[in-house]
Amino acid sequence: MKIYKHRSFHQWADLERITDKTLRTAIEELEKGLHEANLGSGLYKKRIPISGKGKRSGYRTLVAFKREKCAFYIYGFAKNEYANINEREEKIYR
Secondary structure (H helix, E strand, O other): EEEOOOHHHHHHHHOOOOOOOHHHHHHHHHOOOOOOEEEEEEEEEEEEEEEEOOEEEEEEEEEEEOOOOOEEEEEEEEOOOOOOOHHHHHHHOO
């Protein structure tokens, strides 16, 4: 399985100190069907834990995912900074 990061996601993940291992673990969970929301068209919302705090208060990511083929991390945000994406943003990412 190939895993890619959009340039802006990569920059955000570096600033937040999210490791590639953490992102890889999230994709492994997606492969098992564990996700917070299926937004359609292969777009999923997936939680990423903050070190020492867990997933609940952690980060949210949008991942374009095709089982057994590839995954693209598109967008990420901290729950305490942004509650959720709106319908317009969801349509753009989809």
